[in-house]
Amino acid sequence: MVxxxxxxxxxxxxxxxxxSRTLFLAGELDLSAVPLVELHAFPAPTDAxxxxxxxxxxxxxxxFCDSSGAAALIRVLERTKRAKGRLTLTGIPRQxxxxxxxxxxxxxxxxxxxxxxxxxxxxxxxxxxxxx
Numbered sequence: 811m812v813x814x815x816x817x818x819x820x821x822x823x824x825x826x827x828x829x830s831r832t833l834f835l836a837g838e839l840d841l842s843a844v845p846l847v848e849l850h851a852f853p854a855p856t857d858a859x860x861x862x863x864x865x866x867x868x869x870x871x872x873x874f875c876d877s878s879g880a881a882a883l884i885r886v887l888e889r890t891k892r893a894k895g896r897l898t899l900t901g902i903p904r905q906x907x908x909x910x911x912x913x914x915x916x917x918x919x920x921x922x923x924x925x926x927x928x929x930x931x932x933x934x935x936x937x938x939x940x941x942x
Contacts, residue, residue, distance in 0.1 A: 819843055821871070822850045830864040836871025839879030847879075851886045863895045866922075870901030880915050887919060898922050 820843040821836040833850055837843070851865060865886070869875075883899070890897040900922040902910075910916040 820846055822846060824850055829862065830866065832866040832868060834868045834871065836873075838874040839869075839872050839882070840874060840876045841878040844878055844882040847882045848886065852889060863890075863893065864898070865890050865895060866898045866900055868901040869899060869906055870903065872903060872906050875906050875909055877913060880910055880913050884915060884918060896920060 819838045819840065823834040825832045825834070833847070835847070839847070851867075867883070867886070887897045898920045902921060907916060
């Protein structure tokens with residue numbers, strides 16, 4: 811677990827596969843976790859260094875997500891798009907999907923469900939990202 815202020819809240823594991831990186835998140839996606847998510851999503855100092863790199867964020871282990879966590883995901887989405895990459899959220903727990911839906915942001919993201927591995931393409935976002 812990664813700890814901020816002595817409180818373990820989020821665990822992040824990263825795997826790289828060619829032009830794609832996957833972040834596996836577990837724990838709470840809240841204000842204290844935001845800098846960690848952004849740091850792991852973009853370890854290089856500039857977008858140009860990660861140009862065209864696709865990013866997958868696996869949320870299967872997330873137990874809590876507040877508006878700060880949702881805003882962090884949106885910033886990662888915007889930055890990934892600017893770098894000509896694609897962000898896909900996968901493994902979204904039902905309660906987290908519902909929460910992101912209540913916030914009105916779930917449709918911003920490409921998502922992939924376990925069935926998608928059997929040939930269905932990920933769901934495309936329904937609308938564009940607005941500035942926060």
